[in-house]
Amino acid sequence: MASNGKRSEIISLLSEACELEHGLACSYLYAAFSIKQSASEGDITWDQLQYARRWAGQLYFIASQEMFHLSQAWNLLTALGGTPYYGRPNFPQSHRYYPIDLPLVLEPFGERALKRFIFYELPEHVSDVEFLVKEFHIPKERIQKAFTVGKLYESILNGIKQIPESKLFIGDPALQVGPEVCHFNEIVKVTNRETALRAIHTITEQGEGTKTDQLDCHYGLYLEIEREYRNMRIAATEKGLKFEPARKVIENPMPAFYAGQILAGANVIKNDFSSHVSVLFDNIYSLMLRMLQYVFQSGPLPDGLQKNIADGSIQLMTRVLKPLGEALTLLPSGHGNDLKCGPSFGLYRHVSFPANFRETLYLIIEALTQSADQCKVLSNNAAAPAQLLNATANLVSVQTYISNVAAMSLAEFASAVKS
Amino acid sequence: MKKYDVVIIGAGVAGALIANELAKKGRSVLILEAGVRGPKERTDLVGNYLNSTNRSLGSPYNVFPAGVINKAPIEDAPNLPHYYDQDYNQPDQNKYFKSNYERRVGGSTWHWLGNCPRLLPNDFETASKYKIGVDWPIKYRDLEEWYCRAEHELGVAGDHDELDNYFGAFRSQPFPMPKIWPSYSDLLITQKLSGSSDLWSEFNDKPLALMSTPQARNSEPYDGRPVCAGNSSCVPICPIGAKYDASVHTKKAEANGADLLDKAIVTRIIADESGKITSVEYQDWEDKKHNVKGEIFVLAANAIESAKILLMSDLANESDQVGRNLMDHPQGEGQCIVNEPVFPFRGPPTTSGIDKFRDGTFRAKTAAFRLSMGNDGGGRSNPPQGVLKELINDNFGVVLRQNLKARVTSQFRISFLAEMLPSPDNRVTLSPDKDAAGIFRPRITFSVDTYTLNSFAVIGEVMKSIFLALGSKLEDINVKNPSFLPAGHIMGTCRMGNDPKTSVVDKNLRCHQHPNLYIAGASVFPTVGSANPTITIAALSLRLASFIEKQFKPVTQWHQTEKGQK
Incomplete structure (x- = not known):
């Protein structure tokens, strides 16, 4: 994995880093979406719920930092002459795709997920290898040689140090x-x-x-959550209480629409309504990524439009995808045992936005409008959870926002807004 | 009981920080706290609050099992017996003291908001600069390195570049954490005010613009505590510990070897004939009396309790200043309905403010003030329950829900806190009445003078101008404040100064009359500026701990001396 000091190799490693940061964010978000939000969901007391809500909050925070890492990696790519990259394999990801002993999967929150997350964030100088040997049943020498995100960045760093600065940083600073x-x-x-x-x-x-602080990083946070989770389970068992902080959702869901592309280990969503909601999620997710990618390659745009598009993308993340993802964990999967589904974070065939910002704005508004219309139809269904209605209202609001900023800047959009 | 190197009275932020610093250095430290500690789980406190039918700042904390009498009472909800002895019946609402505090391990930081702006350089020199108040015996530059340390100890999130050198308040180190993200309404106001930065230029040449508020709230995981998750219930309790409270440092102090006794109400500090303090007498919740000896004593029990203890002990008062110059930051609010949603209740109650009015030559005549932009809808004056009560008469069902949502999402408030000047007539004395522990209650006489009250009208106009810039209609704006609201900033009763005739402690917070008695906390503030006091308390406390440590011989030297003695 060591960089050979060539730009192409560094860009390849950065792209790999982008895939990992992105994939990790999805994995963490899936777990966060699956966490219960009310004691009325059953098998969780009010006290236990306070912990569960805090864990969800920390997962969302860590996922947001992974998105920050992705954005930062995009700045690094652009600086070296590359372009922002958000591609990655769909879930589940084979453990052979990266030299990692654990594949990236979408699974509900729980002990197994937490241990996986601890391993993903393993520091290079981890202090307690024995704990990991015991927990993951992986031989010690493999853990010490394990591929980690940290080692990936170390390779990138070494590569950057090998190429003369003036030759390496050829990207347009304006981007x-x-x-x-x-x-x-x-x-x-x-x-x-x-x-x-x-x-x-x-x-x-x-x-x-x-080396001196492994408390306040993702690794430390996950260790602490896992410890609290374990203690909570022990305490519940001693008191004869149930403790199920996560909803029963399937792993690695995939909408039936894409069943032709199913990966080994994926679970097709068999319920028609849920499958449609899942496709909607994937469409908006793809749109959000493309908008953010555009921001990182457009350079400054007139009238602050670059920031407006970034705002729109962030709003899609937090105000639309979050409630949609939560809604999916409440919808039937069509598999037995009352298993619910979850978002598949599927990336299918699509292209990046064009360089011309007028065209891009047009495409964004068109995609937002179509998604909003679809969302409205789905939220009228009797099976629609409240979160879906919430997502619909917010999606309409984002569509209006982008349309208005486009109209303020460009006359051709003003008439569209008026009509 | 053994003789301690340092006995600290009060386990709030001041006492906790000092205890931890000295315990880390190997000193034997005892903290005496009148109130309780715990419970073990933070969620128990949250549960207390949720289950209260009459919520107040103390609702999470002042819940005791049946049969247990709280022997460390406080001034809390209106329908509980008063702890302060003051004239509650007099008609002028600006003439009694309204702020309260917590008496428990961790003190009032349990329910503080978490704002941590520093005092400005001119706040330390108001007499020299503006001929008001008194000068501190130290300057901003004397405290600056301790402000930096305090920000690291508490974990303050802020924007270093924005605040560095603002009104001359230079910063030698960045904050340990980046600022809390501005809220949606902060971004909206920034956008709407961008064309109005010249407003109110008669105050000074600073633009009318939002600045991020430094706060002791994690913007990222810090010191083993989680990042803020936007629960928005900081006052009275952070459910997850993302907001700092002093239990962080009481735990550290104990882990470093300090002893902490809760339910230990100090009734008297005892001095010998030379004025040197020899011991402290305290009473437990079973009313048994105890005595503890020490080398050095630190009184850190907040401005009301510290003054009360000194008065009960008849100490440190040759200046007749103990208990005098009680101050608060009189507060007020303005509310409006914005012509678009601002989506409150996401994140801390405030993330940005306007600091423009904190300094200027106007202070010669009228109080400085600071504005906080609210992320909590109608604030204290018009919470969602109040809106619901208003709408329910004419609305029903889906329409009620829609109108409630439309109104609450568009509510916005600005609060202000204003400087007040020290006055010898604003004071704490001993009431003839006693509390549940048989200890004197504090008697308080207090009024806010025209220097501060006259600023309210101007502040109202400033708030109105911001609301109008936001797009509110005049009829949807309310900036009336018939009387002040309390800030919970209890300051000034044992002020520091160079002259023993007019102050209680010197610039090192040592009592002029008692060489081994120090006072920590906001009681030592000679003036108060327009900054929430806690970060200044923390800075002074860390500085004091360093000074106290220097009063001892080095630990190794002491051990060598002891070993050498026969």
Whole structure:
């Protein structure tokens, strides 16, 4: 995995990092969506629910940091002459796709998921290898040689150090995205080796911590959640209480629409309504990514449109995909035992937005309008959970927002808004 | 009981920080706290709050098992017996003290908001600069490195670049965490105010613009505590511990070897003939008396309780200043309905503010103030329940739900806190009445003077101008504040100064009359500026701990000396 000091190799490794950050975010979000939100869902007391809600909050936070890492990796790519990359394999991902001993999957929150997350975020200088040997039943020497996100970035770092600065950083600085556009407070505009190193350092520190602090990083957070979860389960057993913080959802769902592309280990959603909601989720998810990708390659646009598109993308993430994802964990999967489904985070055939911002705005508004119309139809169904209605209202609001900012900037959109 | 190196009275933020610093250095430390500690689970406190039928700041905390009498009473909900002895019947609402506090391990940081703006350089020199109040015996630059340390100890999230050198308040270190993300309404206001930055230029040349509020709330995991998840219930309790409270440092202090006794109400500090403090007498909740000896004593029981203890002990008061100069930050609010949704109740109650009015030559005549942008809809004055009550007469069913949603999502408030000046007539004395523990209650006389009250009208106009810039209609704006609201900032009763005739402690917070008695907390503030006091309390406390440590011989040297003695 060591970089051979060629730009193409560094870009390849960065693309791999993008895939991993992105895939991890989806995995964490799936677990977060599956966490119950009310004691009335059963098998969880009010006290237990407070912990579960906190764990969900921390998972959302970690997922948001993974999205920040993805964005930061895009700035790194652009600085080296690459372009923002959000591709990745659909779930479940074969453990052979990356040199990692555990595949990336979509599974509900629980002990197994937490242990997987701990392993994903393994620091290079992990202090307690014995614990991991015991928990994952992986031989010690394999853990010590395990592929980790941290080691990937270390390779990238080494590659960056090998190529002369003036030759390496050829990307247009105007394409770099800062916090004034995308709301990630710590995002670094990468223009030279120093800023590149700073960017990578922030990513690895947040993920696996430092040699002296493994408490406040993702690894430390997951260790703490796993410890609390275990203690809560022991306490519940001692009191004769049930403790099921997660909804019973299938793993690695896939909408029936894409059954022709099914991967080994995926579970086709057999319920028709749920499958339609799942397709809608995937469409909006793809749109959100393409909008964010556009922000990271467009450079400044007139009238602050670059920031508006970034805002729209973030709003789709938080105000539409979150309630839609939660809604899916309440909808029947069509599999037995009353198993519900979940979002598949499927990426299927589509293309990036064109360079021309007028065309891109048109396409975004068209996609938002079509998704909003579809969402309205689905939310009129008697089976629609409240979260789906919420997502519909918010999607309409995002569509209106983008339409209005486009109209304020471009006359050709103004008449469309009026009509 | 053994003799301690340091005995600290009060387990709030001041006492906890000092205890931890000294315990880390190997000193034997005892903290005496009048109230209780715990419970073990934070969720129990949250449950108390949710189950209260009459919610107040103390609702999570002042719940005791049947048969247990709270021997550390506080001034809490209106329908509970008063703890303060003051004239509640007099008609002028600006003439009694309204702020309360918690008496428990962790103190009032359990229910504080978490805002951590620093005092400004001119706040330390108001007499020299504006001929109001008094000057502190230290300057901003004397405290700056301790502000940085305090921000790291508490875990303060903020924007270093934005605040560095604002009104001359230079910052030598960045915050340990990036700022909390601005809320949706913050972004909207920033956009709407962008054309109005010249407003109110008669105050000073700073633009009218939002600045991120530094706060002791995690914007990322920090010190083993989770990131803020936007529960929005910071006051009175953070359900997950993302907001700092002083139990963080009481736990650290105990882990570093400090002893902490709860339910230990200090009734007297005892001095010998030379004025040196020799011991402290305290009473437990079974009313048994105890005595503990120490080398150095720190009184950190908040401005009302610290003054009360000194008065009961008849100590440190040759200046006749103990208990005097009681101050708060008189607060107020303005509310409006914005002409578009602002989506409140997502995130902390406030994330940004307007600091423009915190300094300027206007302070010679009228109070400085700070504005906080609310993320909590109608704020204290018009919460969602109040809106529902208003709408329910004329609305029903789906229409009621829709109108409630439309109104609550568009509610917005600004709160302000204003500086008040020290006055010897605003004071804490001993009431002839005693509390449940048989200990004197504090008697308080207090009024807010025209220097501060006159600023309310101007502040109202400032708030109105911002609401109008947001697009509110005049009829949807309310900026009336007939009387002040309490801020919970209890300050000033043992003020510091160079002159023993006009102050209680010196610049190192040592009592002028008692060489081994120190006072920590906001009781030592000579003036209060327009900054929430906790980060200044924390900075002064860390500085004091460092000073106290220097009063001891190094631990190794002491051990060597002891070993050498026969």
